Amino acid sequence: MTAQRLVVIGGDAAGMSAASRARRLRKPGELEITAFERGRYSSYSACGIPYWAGGEVDGPGALIARTPEEHRERGIDLRTRTEVTELDVDGGRVLARDLETGTERWHGYDHLVIATGARPVRPSLPGIDARGVHGVQTLDDGQALIDGLERAPGRRAVIVGAGYIGVEMAEALVRRGYAVTVVERAAQPMSTLDPDMGALVRDAMCGMGIEVVTGAAVIEVRTGAGGEVTAVVTDAAEYPADVVVLGLGVRPETALARAAGLPVGESGGLLTDLAMRVRGHGNIWAGGDCVEVLDLVSGRTRHIALGTHANKHGQVIGSNVGGGYATFPGVVGTAVSKVCDLEIGRTGLLEEQATAAGLRFVSATTESTSRAGYYPGARPMTVKMLAERRTGRLLGVQIVGGEGAAKRVDVAAVALTARMTVEQLTALDLGYAPPFSPVWDPVLMAARRAAAAVAADAGG
Amino acid sequence: MTAQRLVVIGGDAAGMSAASRARRLRKPGELEITAFERGRYSSYSACGIPYWAGGEVDGPGALIARTPEEHRERGIDLRTRTEVTELDVDGGRVLARDLETGTERWHGYDHLVIATGARPVRPSLPGIDARGVHGVQTLDDGQALIDGLERAPGRRAVIVGAGYIGVEMAEALVRRGYAVTVVERAAQPMSTLDPDMGALVRDAMCGMGIEVVTGAAVIEVRTGAGGEVTAVVTDAAEYPADVVVLGLGVRPETALARAAGLPVGESGGLLTDLAMRVRGHGNIWAGGDCVEVLDLVSGRTRHIALGTHANKHGQVIGSNVGGGYATFPGVVGTAVSKVCDLEIGRTGLLEEQATAAGLRFVSATTESTSRAGYYPGARPMTVKMLAERRTGRLLGVQIVGGEGAAKRVDVAAVALTARMTVEQLTALDLGYAPPFSPVWDPVLMAARRAAAAVAADAGG
Numbered sequence: 053m054t055a056q057r058l059v060v061i062g063g064d065a066a067g068m069s070a071a072s073r074a075r076r077l078r079k080p081g082e083l084e085i086t087a088f089e090r091g092r093y094s095s096y097s098a099c100g101i102p103y104w105a106g107g108e109v110d111g112p113g114a115l116i117a118r119t120p121e122e123h124r125e126r127g128i129d130l131r132t133r134t135e136v137t138e139l140d141v142d143g144g145r146v147l148a149r150d151l152e153t154g155t156e157r158w159h160g161y162d163h164l165v166i167a168t169g170a171r172p173v174r175p176s177l178p179g180i181d182a183r184g185v186h187g188v189q190t191l192d193d194g195q196a197l198i199d200g201l202e203r204a205p206g207r208r209a210v211i212v213g214a215g216y217i218g219v220e221m222a223e224a225l226v227r228r229g230y231a232v233t234v235v236e237r238a239a240q241p242m243s244t245l246d247p248d249m250g251a252l253v254r255d256a257m258c259g260m261g262i263e264v265v266t267g268a269a270v271i272e273v274r275t276g277a278g279g280e281v282t283a284v285v286t287d288a289a290e291y292p293a294d295v296v297v298l299g300l301g302v303r304p305e306t307a308l309a310r311a312a313g314l315p316v317g318e319s320g321g322l323l324t325d326l327a328m329r330v331r332g333h334g335n336i337w338a339g340g341d342c343v344e345v346l347d348l349v350s351g352r353t354r355h356i357a358l359g360t361h362a363n364k365h366g367q368v369i370g371s372n373v374g375g376g377y378a379t380f381p382g383v384v385g386t387a388v389s390k391v392c393d394l395e396i397g398r399t400g401l402l403e404e405q406a407t408a409a410g411l412r413f414v415s416a417t418t419e420s421t422s423r424a425g426y427y428p429g430a431r432p433m434t435v436k437m438l439a440e441r442r443t444g445r446l447l448g449v450q451i452v453g454g455e456g457a458a459k460r461v462d463v464a465a466v467a468l469t470a471r472m473t474v475e476q477l478t479a480l481d482l483g484y485a486p487p488f489s490p491v492w493d494p495v496l497m498a499a500r501r502a503a504a505a506v507a508a509d510a511g512g
Numbered sequence: 513m514t515a516q517r518l519v520v521i522g523g524d525a526a527g528m529s530a531a532s533r534a535r536r537l538r539k540p541g542e543l544e545i546t547a548f549e550r551g552r553y554s555s556y557s558a559c560g561i562p563y564w565a566g567g568e569v570d571g572p573g574a575l576i577a578r579t580p581e582e583h584r585e586r587g588i589d590l591r592t593r594t595e596v597t598e599l600d601v602d603g604g605r606v607l608a609r610d611l612e613t614g615t616e617r618w619h620g621y622d623h624l625v626i627a628t629g630a631r632p633v634r635p636s637l638p639g640i641d642a643r644g645v646h647g648v649q650t651l652d653d654g655q656a657l658i659d660g661l662e663r664a665p666g667r668r669a670v671i672v673g674a675g676y677i678g679v680e681m682a683e684a685l686v687r688r689g690y691a692v693t694v695v696e697r698a699a700q701p702m703s704t705l706d707p708d709m710g711a712l713v714r715d716a717m718c719g720m721g722i723e724v725v726t727g728a729a730v731i732e733v734r735t736g737a738g739g740e741v742t743a744v745v746t747d748a749a750e751y752p753a754d755v756v757v758l759g760l761g762v763r764p765e766t767a768l769a770r771a772a773g774l775p776v777g778e779s780g781g782l783l784t785d786l787a788m789r790v791r792g793h794g795n796i797w798a799g800g801d802c803v804e805v806l807d808l809v810s811g812r813t814r815h816i817a818l819g820t821h822a823n824k825h826g827q828v829i830g831s832n833v834g835g836g837y838a839t840f841p842g843v844v845g846t847a848v849s850k851v852c853d854l855e856i857g858r859t860g861l862l863e864e865q866a867t868a869a870g871l872r873f874v875s876a877t878t879e880s881t882s883r884a885g886y887y888p889g890a891r892p893m894t895v896k897m898l899a900e901r902r903t904g905r906l907l908g909v910q911i912v913g914g915e916g917a918a919k920r921v922d923v924a925a926v927a928l929t930a931r932m933t934v935e936q937l938t939a940l941d942l943g944y945a946p947p948f949s950p951v952w953d954p955v956l957m958a959a960r961r962a963a964a965a966v967a968a969d970a971g972g
Contacts, residue, residue, distance in 0.1 A: 483857055
């Protein structure tokens, strides 16, 4: 028997998890595994870059879960600095270019895994390529940022975009002693929250001394005589800057796949079946930041770039390619973050998303504390909960508050998966002891309020 | 229309929650509410006593959610220092004795709520009533303990029993500078955990300088010339003590109800229907530490004394008495605790409980961290998961570890309620960011291991 050939495009979480899982299930004589990675690193935590930038984490080494050498020792032929430039689906082969030597070669595959990730949004504005303007998508980006901060320490930083990366980078630069301004086009920071919850984040950030400018579109990056950034200009004002960080989100990196005719959704992310096989293609798999995933609450596919999903996709793909069986049933939209000592969690649908999905809902917001009110360290938290009208089904939860706030959304994530009603939530047997929770956990308190809102709505 | 008469026996969480909820739903002209409480306090957090004893919380005021006066202002005729000594079910009346004056009077009811709580186990040993031997069930107990500690500060404390109260009191006395010995009859501390997980707690406690003596039965409390405690004697050794705290658990306080012929379960706790009505009695309700609750995992009723359940029972009873509708569907056995910086969480069934319920299971234990391994403050945690053979249904989770460990059982509590399989758990969309979790949350990692064990077991 000749060995089957597995080719993986992309050496980060999804691709290398798939390769590693398949390798554990199939010996080299049964399955040859070749992986191509454009960069120099493999299996790293891009989510860790803000903490590296903030000096809390040593990088880049600590952020690398497994080096290319370690993968090779485990029987995976991982080729870094090698970019796949063409995909020939009919021929079952990819064209790979060695970025050091420039040589190109076709590689045939029996199974292909596309794990090309995402690329950061980088608007084409005057001055956007000035020295001192940084993205934070790859370890090389992170290294460039840190080198820049250390080579020419400045005083003023402007962050463009107030999403997860934006607020995390705001914290990092505050830690480095910068005066930080965050510029966001929307009315509130954190567009992954409803505006009323985003306003809480804004207030807290202002309390930390971070300047938050919202409703402002960046139109230009101003540069000095040496080509270095000097200011960020919006349609309303100008903000001096020694360093600029772009946190405008990411888009699926699927140019290669789209050129080969593979199916993509509205976001440009690849569409797969539940086993993570590209729709309509029996031997092409895709996972990680380059795919759309099924949102179990709205019933639609969405693009969500998150390392934890990428790892799960990789496990599923590797199991299936390795002769096992696994599926990725979908997500409920859980995300957690923090900016200094403010925690932010969300799962399920925002009001706007629920409306777009054709759902009608009631919402309830409650104030509570992370521990019994009398216990030292109890921190305030605000919980907002959405429930479907008539059925009372839980649709989403957003939490903003002190330590202990963010991960509380996990309870709601499980409840969303199980399609529970908010009335059912009120009876959940959640852990209680004074150091951990008030006698009514904040999530249960919100559920009681939401259940009352459902009942009042049904009565009206 | 004459007002209906609601009588409540017991002025703590369950009783006063029921009274308060009913009062919100029904005006005084529709429902007269009279509550009898043996002690001086109402609506207090007994769970907070160890933290008061440890000096972390000011007591007793901070532990009182609502004083008798506040209840009276809200239209509840709460009579403290008044004990109900007889229940006449056929006559629909209770005999209440004023403990100050000794006068007794019958009070008729249309609805009766029994919320008599639990009493601590106090073995009849020589010397058990010595000065310096304390229980920690009521605020008066707490005050007596603290007065004793402050009046005659000592050096050596012995805690009898290594359950929740025992380990929490061990921490409190360590904080007060005592050399602490915990004496436990079982082979490991925390019999609410499997012995292998209890051993982790033991190791951690020893690392904190707490002496943990297991497999030892106390046979005597030795006293000095002045009637004060001097030592605790077990079947094997003698431990000098200036103060002794009893943490041997509690039993339902149902003598009154049993004398009236109301139905109780194996533990002596009252049996109710899902609306918290005493079985077979249309107008008698019971909740809190004096009832048995349905364990949704084992299908049996159990006695679990926990303030959060008592509050839920009170809400349900008050809604129903007040003309609304609510049920308490049951528990899954969630509990969280800590001793110094070690957190302990559990939900569902232990191995022994699963076997007793007729279930066969596989188990898996994993080591992980509370945050991304590279993120500052990441703490180790051990997760043990039980899954039913063949079906793979989650049966229980136990977690022992650093900060962030205990409340992670909440995810499993929801999954148990939804009767999820461990395979379904592996795909849960739990919050991920480096300050909050490794890329595979510890619960997901345990689920993967458990799912593999289920599969291996089915194959074998």
